[in-house]
Amino acid sequence: MTDLIDRQKLSYIAAQAADARLNVELETEGMTLNIGPQHPATHGTLRIIVRLDGEQVVWADPSAGYMHRGYEKLTEVRTFPQVTTLINRIDWLGSFANEVPFILAAEQLMDIEAPPRAQWIRTILFELSRIANVSLFLGDLGVQLGAITPVFMAFRDREYVLNLIEGATGGRFHPNFDRIGGLKDDLPKGWIDETRQVMKKLRNFCDEIENLLFGNKIFQDRTRGIGVIPPAVAQQYGLSGANLRASGVDWDLRRDQKIALAYDKVDFKVWTHPDGDSFARCWIRLQETREATKIVDQLLDGIPSGPVMAKVPRIIKVPEGEAWVSTENPLGEMGYYVVSQGDLGPFRVKIRTASFNNISIVPWVLRGVYVPDVITILASLYFILGDIDK
Amino acid sequence: MIAVDLPYWAQSLLRVLGGTVAVLLPAGTIVYLFLFKMMSFMQSRLGPMEAGPYGSMQLFAEVGKWLQKEDIQPERADKKIFKIAPLIVLVSTFILVAVVPFGPDAFFTDFEAGVFYFLAVSSVSVLGILIAGWSSANKYSLLGGLRAAGQLIAYELPMVLAVVGVVIQAGSMNMQQIVFAQNHGSIFGWDGLGNPYVLTQFVGFGVFMIAVQAELTQTPFDMPIAESELVSGYMTEYSGFRFLIFFIAEFANVGIFALIASVLFLGGWGVPFSWFGWDSMDAVDDWMNIVGPLIMIGKMLALSFLIMWVRFSYPRLREDQLQRFAWKVLIPVSLVNIMLTAILKVAF
Numbered sequence: 001m002t003d004l005i006d007r008q009k010l011s012y013i014a015a016q017a018a019d020a021r022l023n024v025e026l027e028t029e030g031m032t033l034n035i036g037p038q039h040p041a042t043h044g045t046l047r048i049i050v051r052l053d054g055e056q057v058v059w060a061d062p063s064a065g066y067m068h069r070g071y072e073k074l075t076e077v078r079t080f081p082q083v084t085t086l087i088n089r090i091d092w093l094g095s096f097a098n099e100v101p102f103i104l105a106a107e108q109l110m111d112i113e114a115p116p117r118a119q120w121i122r123t124i125l126f127e128l129s130r131i132a133n134v135s136l137f138l139g140d141l142g143v144q145l146g147a148i149t150p151v152f153m154a155f156r157d158r159e160y161v162l163n164l165i166e167g168a169t170g171g172r173f174h175p176n177f178d179r180i181g182g183l184k185d186d187l188p189k190g191w192i193d194e195t196r197q198v199m200k201k202l203r204n205f206c207d208e209i210e211n212l213l214f215g216n217k218i219f220q221d222r223t224r225g226i227g228v229i230p231p232a233v234a235q236q237y238g239l240s241g242a243n244l245r246a247s248g249v250d251w252d253l254r255r256d257q258k259i260a261l262a263y264d265k266v267d268f269k270v271w272t273h274p275d276g277d278s279f280a281r282c283w284i285r286l287q288e289t290r291e292a293t294k295i296v297d298q299l300l301d302g303i304p305s306g307p308v309m310a311k312v313p314r315i316i317k318v319p320e321g322e323a324w325v326s327t328e329n330p331l332g333e334m335g336y337y338v339v340s341q342g343d344l345g346p347f348r349v350k351i352r353t354a355s356f357n358n359i360s361i362v363p364w365v366l367r368g369v370y371v372p373d374v375i376t377i378l379a380s381l382y383f384i385l386g387d388i389d390k
Numbered sequence: 391m392i393a394v395d396l397p398y399w400a401q402s403l404l405r406v407l408g409g410t411v412a413v414l415l416p417a418g419t420i421v422y423l424f425l426f427k428m429m430s431f432m433q434s435r436l437g438p439m440e441a442g443p444y445g446s447m448q449l450f451a452e453v454g455k456w457l458q459k460e461d462i463q464p465e466r467a468d469k470k471i472f473k474i475a476p477l478i479v480l481v482s483t484f485i486l487v488a489v490v491p492f493g494p495d496a497f498f499t500d501f502e503a504g505v506f507y508f509l510a511v512s513s514v515s516v517l518g519i520l521i522a523g524w525s526s527a528n529k530y531s532l533l534g535g536l537r538a539a540g541q542l543i544a545y546e547l548p549m550v551l552a553v554v555g556v557v558i559q560a561g562s563m564n565m566q567q568i569v570f571a572q573n574h575g576s577i578f579g580w581d582g583l584g585n586p587y588v589l590t591q592f593v594g595f596g597v598f599m600i601a602v603q604a605e606l607t608q609t610p611f612d613m614p615i616a617e618s619e620l621v622s623g624y625m626t627e628y629s630g631f632r633f634l635i636f637f638i639a640e641f642a643n644v645g646i647f648a649l650i651a652s653v654l655f656l657g658g659w660g661v662p663f664s665w666f667g668w669d670s671m672d673a674v675d676d677w678m679n680i681v682g683p684l685i686m687i688g689k690m691l692a693l694s695f696l697i698m699w700v701r702f703s704y705p706r707l708r709e710d711q712l713q714r715f716a717w718k719v720l721i722p723v724s725l726v727n728i729m730l731t732a733i734l735k736v737a738f
Binding site for chain 1: 429432433434435486529530533609610612613616617618619621702703704705707708710711722736
């Protein structure tokens, strides 16, 4: 990590080089544009410093940290059950998915396993939070490109999912529902039937978005062939989730690892796209929303009966040890490295969030694109600020 | 002809009042009907409902809000030019409406080269936008202003070429003559509908409406404003009543261009003259001075509905795609259109 002065020096050198290369004849100078921290395209407080030649980017540097909330440190002064309240806020659009890997890591340390029904409900809620998260992305995509109508459809249909999450957990945005050894409660009466209907509505929503946005000539012109990330580069920068699969790398933690969730009981397709451009990233997310509704439907069909909480002591003391659990969250791979020294709370928690790695490719992928494409590429990389800054 | 003889000051007063109404009424109607209500219904929401019955007073509430705001000018802005820019944009709207005829006698000025005047004056607003972008001392504004300049100049050309077809067919550049030619004309000898040029000049009409969309910087072509990229483009630094002036000018321009398009392609204020047996401009009955403006408002609403519908549905093009579209598609198409029109004009 370079400090600010180094960064400014680098920016100056890069700008000089670019100016020399691009404007030998016209003798114009470049312009440094400061996108953010407050800017409509960064939906949060991400700052991107770009050096422009006309409207072409010669150099870009993302500068994160304007919303740093210090979760890794805060977890050290909390007990294990209290941590879920905090980490809910990391990726605020898919909150429940943040809790699961941490709880799984704690369970792994304590060597207990949640009963099957709890695992299935966890998986259902996990996929519901994925749908809630990604459906908003699909609407927001239109706004970034200037089409204002899809976002309202996204908000409308996302509301159904949030109602479901609220019905099951009591929390619309921050459920705080996952417990070490199971779940807080069982599902309420009638929830399963309602979920089936909502999944139908969401498949309709996906069709609508596909017709309205993905089939649009202008949308395709704006996204196809823009911001291409080859598979090797994607892997080097540590991309994960849909961004990686859009580059053609067939890698999905739901399928590829054995964890205490019910993904091995259902049949689903992991979508990949060979292109690696902005369109591919958006398209993969659309397909994954569809796939998630199918996963939820299958899980609802085969949900086992039984308790939702294993036998867990009243006061939770996690034995000494270390555990790493990561899951395929809506934004990509999210993992917790939990170190316990036998106390009530964790000794150290390292949080690996997907967006932080996903935007690390920004300097590479923004080089040479035009300002309008900066916005398209950032939108298609899809980050949540809380997920970057933690 | 109306046989009223008004003194000069009364005529001038009437023209000023009429011009203000002709600019502000379309702007208000379009904002309320389309921006507030139609967009809301398209997006499964209700829009403003609280101010007045069905939210109809919302516009006044908004204007009141803007007027109360602090007049903020950036410290490093070029103050004088910064203040003049919105006025230039608004004035260009007012001088555009001068050539639009609303009835046989209801016009501001019966100008022989009306079409030429409108095409020339419609690019005055570019000047306002460009200096607004330059004087704001903001990089986003500058980018927006430069984009606007490039775009508006590029789309001026297809607009001119699309109108040339109409001028050839009508044989006049006078707006009244164009209205007369459309309503008095006939299609293969049948004059039940007159001959609105949208039927013969449909290519020109399409090109004209696309160019209008770009001139107005409405959505598929709204890169100068591009709120997700450039915050608000050339208007970024404007707030309070200066922003209000930009806002009024934007939607008033939608109305004015819709009026001009309806004059050029939809027959303007007229009804087919054969219905009432009029065979010259002087024979038109006086009541058309009342009905004519209503017909114009109807056509204006229909066309601005089209403009707004596209605005709410489409994503935005990129700057180079926009230029490519203008130079490689619209201009060749309208040139071919002019050639065909000229050949057919000579043939028939």
